[in-house]
Amino acid sequence: MTEKTADSLVCDCAGVRRHKILQLIAQGVTTLERIEDITGANTGCGSCDAEIQAILDEQIEKSRQ
Ligand code: FES
8 A cells, every 4th residue: 555645646637635635624624525626626537536535534533533
């Protein structure tokens, strides 16, 4: 498994990296749809939605601790 860094590409089609998604979540964007609207992620092949959702879930979980 390749290690995921902040610079990892989450959406290859739109060139959206993990740090961009983390930044949006930190700004209060907490739905997959809004992240897609803002970044254009998941508007190509559609294979990255589970990964974006996983990042969201992980961050929401962290913020509850
Ligand atoms: S990898 Fe995100 S839409 Fe293709």
